[in-house]
Structures are given as C-alpha cells and as structure tokens.
Amino acid sequence: xxxxxxxxxxxxxxxxxxxxxxxxxxxxxxxxxxxxxxxxxxxxxxxxxxxxxxxxxxxxxxxxxxxxxxxxxxxxxxxxxxxxxxxxxxxxxxxxxxxxxxxxxxxxxxxxxxxxxxxxxxxxxxxxxxxxxxxxxxxxxxxxxxxxxxxxxxxxxxxxxxxxxxxxxxxxxxxxxxxxxxxxxxxxxxxxxxxxxxxxxxxxxxxxxxxxxxxxxxxxxxxxxxxxxxxxxxxxxxxxxxxxxxxxxxxxxxxxxxxxxxxxxxxxxxxxxxxxxxxxxxxxxxxxxxxxxxxxxxxxxxxxxxxxxxxxxxxxxxxxxxxxxxxxxxxxxxxxxxxxxxxxxxxxxxxxxxxxxxxxxxxxxxxxxxxxxxxxxxxxxxxxxxxxxxxxxxxxxxxxxxxxxxxxxxx
Numbered sequence: 001x002x003x004x005x006x007x008x009x010x011x012x013x014x015x016x017x018x019x020x021x022x023x024x025x026x027x028x029x030x031x032x033x034x035x036x037x038x039x040x041x042x043x044x045x046x047x048x049x050x051x052x053x054x055x056x057x058x059x060x061x062x063x064x065x066x067x068x069x070x071x072x073x074x075x076x077x078x079x080x081x082x083x084x085x086x087x088x089x090x091x092x093x094x095x096x097x098x099x100x101x102x103x104x105x106x107x108x109x110x111x112x113x114x115x116x117x118x119x120x121x122x123x124x125x126x127x128x129x130x131x132x133x134x135x136x137x138x139x140x141x142x143x144x145x146x147x148x149x150x151x152x153x154x155x156x157x158x159x160x161x162x163x164x165x166x167x168x169x170x171x172x173x174x175x176x177x178x179x180x181x182x183x184x185x186x187x188x189x190x191x192x193x194x195x196x197x198x199x200x201x202x203x204x205x206x207x208x209x210x211x212x213x214x215x216x217x218x219x220x221x222x223x224x225x226x227x228x229x230x231x232x233x234x235x236x237x238x239x240x241x242x243x244x245x246x247x248x249x250x251x252x253x254x255x256x257x258x259x260x261x262x263x264x265x266x267x268x269x270x271x272x273x274x275x276x277x278x279x280x281x282x283x284x285x286x287x288x289x290x291x292x293x294x295x296x297x298x299x300x301x302x303x304x305x306x307x308x309x310x311x312x313x314x315x316x317x318x319x320x321x322x323x324x325x326x327x328x329x330x331x332x333x334x335x336x337x338x339x340x341x342x343x344x345x346x347x348x349x350x351x352x353x354x355x356x357x358x359x360x361x362x363x364x365x366x367x368x369x370x371x372x373x374x375x376x377x378x379x380x381x382x383x384x385x386x387x388x389x390x391x392x393x394x395x396x397x398x399x400x401x402x403x404x405x406x407x408x409x410x411x
Contacts, residue, residue, distance in 0.1 A: 008022075008023060
C-alpha cells in the first residue's frame with residue numbers, strides 16, 4: 001500500500017490499557033514498527049502522549065470502543081491529529097486478533113490513508129451534549145416516577161386521574177399530600193381543588209373514595225419527594241445548558257423557527273450536530289449520519305433493504321418529538337401536509353420518518369446560510385403538480401358514480 005502518512009500511530013484502547021503501534025521509516029527505506037502498552041490512568045496517558053511525541057508522530061488513529069476512547073482523546077486532542085473510526089470499518093482477519101495486531105492493523109490503515117473518520121464535535125459541543133443527554137435521562141426518570149404514582153393510586157382504588165387532567169398540578173399535589181398526612185375524607189380532599197376543577201366537586205368526592213393505607217402513604221410520599229428532587233435537577237441542568245449555549249444562542253433561535261421545534265428540541269439538535277456544517281459536505285451527508293434516510297443495499301442490480309442506519313438515539317428522539325409536534329400544529333404547514341400525503345399508503349412510521357428527514361435537512365441549510373425557516377405552505381404538493389391533483393379528484397368522483405367533464409377556466 002502507498003504510504004500517505006509517513007509517521008503515524010494506531011491505538012487499541014481498552015478499559016485498563018492502551019496498546020500503541022508506531023510505524024516510521026527505517027534506514028533501509030522500509031517501515032519500522034514500534035510497540036508499547038500504557039495504562040489508561042491520567043499518568044499513563046500522559047506517558048503515551050510523551051512517547052508519541054518522542055517518535056514525532058502527527059496522525060493517531062483509534063477505534064470508537066464504548067466510552068473508553070474519550071479520556072484518551074481528551075489527553076491527545078491538543079497535540080495530534082486524531083482519527084476516531086468505526087470498529088466495523090477496520091475488522092481484523094478472524095483467528096489473528098490480538099491487541100498488538102489490532103493496533104498494528106490500525107496503524108497500517110492510517111499510514112495508507114484508508115481510514116474514514118467519525119464525527120467528533122469540538123469540546124464545547126461535547127460538554128453541551130453531556131448536559132442535554134443527562135437532562136433527557138432525568139426527564140425520562142420523572143415520567144417513570146409519574147407512571148409509578150398512577151399505578152399506586154390504582155392500587156388504592158382512588159380515581160383522581162379520571163377527573164383531574166394533571167394529578168401533579170396544584171390541586172392534585174394538595175390532595176396527594178393531604179392523603180399522605182392521613183386525611184382520607186373525600187369531602188375534605190375534594191375541597192382542596194382550585195380553579196376550574198372546583199366545578200367537578202361531586203365527581204371528585206366519588207373519585208377520592210378508596211383504601212389509602214399506611215404503606216400507600218409511604219410509597220406515594222417517597223414518589224412525590226423523588227419527583228421534587230428530579231424537578232430541581234432538571235431546572236439546574238437547564239440553567240447550566242443555557243449558560244453553555246451562550247455562543248450558540250443564535251443557532252438555537254434559528255432552529256426554533258421550524259414548526260414543531262421548541263427550544264429544548266433545538267438545544268438537543270445543536271448539542272448533537274453542532275453548528276459547524278462544514279463537517280457535512282451536503283444536507284444528505286448530515287441526514288445519512290443522523291440515520292434519517294433510507295439505507296442503500298443492493299446486489300446484482302437488485303435492492304435488498306432500505307432500512308435506515310443507526311444514528312444518534314438522542315438526536316433521533318428529538319427529531320421524533322419535533323416531527324410529531326409539526327404534524328399536529330393548529331396552523332397548517334408544509335410538514336403537516338408532508339405527513340398526511342404518504343400516511344394512508346405507507347403508514348404512520350414512514351410518514352413521520354419523511355418529516356424527520358425534512359427537519360434535519362432544513363437544519364443543515366439554516367445553520368449553513370443563517371436564514372430563518374421558510375414554510376412552503378400546506379398546498380405545496382398541489383401547486384407543484386396541479387394536473388396530478390386534478391386527475392386524482394376526477395378519479396375519486398368517477399368512483400362515486402359521477403360522470404365529470406373537465407374544462408380549463410379562462411382567467
């Protein structure tokens with residue numbers, strides 16, 4: 001193989017150790033290989049950095065092995081040109097796999113310029129990504145806690161959720177806390193209702209009759225305390241995210257102009273994708289990296305599968321929320337029309353997938369040009385091909401037993 005990088009290194013990263021291989025030119029004009037092992041402690045990784053610098057290495061390659069590559073990357077990123085590659089792209093020959101051979105194989109591929117680098121955002125975006133992902137886990141945990149509360153109330157026979165829309169609202173919390181303190185009289189509990197819920201006092205008195213025992217009070221009290229703790233943590237994380245988003249605030253405001261994209265969703269998109277779209281040559285590259293486009297798998301000229309590749313689950317969840325919100329907007333939009341168009345033929349999942357693809361493509365264009373989202377309108381597909389719309393409507397009338405003559409109106 002032709003040598004593209006004359007001084008490079010390959011790292012086989014594990015939890016406790018890193019096996020490093022360096023290939024340089026020898027006196028005879030060939031290639032000389034040096035091997036070493038280092039622990040993954042900070043002191044060991046600093047020693048690895050010094051060892052690589054002593055060999056005057058500039059390019060370093062490693063596989064994306066879970067989370068173990070992250071501390072290695074953090075120590076080396078300021079001193080070398082790092083390449084993080086997908087382990088599927090650099091598989092070793094079966095039966096000849098060792099840590100040394102893995103490191104040597106990575107180094108040879110790097111030397112020949114055959115490695116395809118994975119996207120690793122800059123440090124500020126990585127820090128923001130850590131915050132948004134952890135906030136998402138806390139929001140999911142809060143939802144699980146609310147579900148546990150509903151299940152516990154079902155066990156008591158209390159049907160508060162059949163009358164109150166939100167049992168964790170002001171009125172619902174007051175009733176639940178009174179129950180935990182030992183108040184079980186339905187009339188007293190119903191009188192704690194506030195606002196429009198007071199119009200349902202007879203239904204509340206009936207719904208609040210149950211067998212709320214001491215162990216129920218213990219469990220419900222613990223759930224409410226846990227929910228309060230999670231609310232506090234989510235608020236703290238949101239404040240920290242707001243501070244970290246300082247340099248990226250214009251990008252967040254830009255993305256919020258897309259129908260269905262709220263501020264929290266825009267924060268996740270920025271944290272997962274970043275704001276530098278030069279890393280993705282086209283919008284299609286971004287959609288492919290995000291796993292929001294059909295797969296390309298064919299053999300002998302026959303397509304075999306169109307399944308999408310796996311992308312970031314955090315980005316996928318944010319796009320899913322935005323797409324579902326866009327399809328339910330009160331004011332009709334292009335995204336809502338795009339969802340309704342294929343849904344009868346291809347189903348809900350693929351229709352939502354089309355909207356997700358459109359949103360991520362729009363994000364690329366907006367972050368590249370700095371322009372606000374311009375909606376094409378709910379009648380875009382009709383305006384794009386009016387003849388097709390006319391044929392569809394005429395065919396529908398004929399199926400209903402009508403004979404129709406079409407004539408173009410003169411304006």
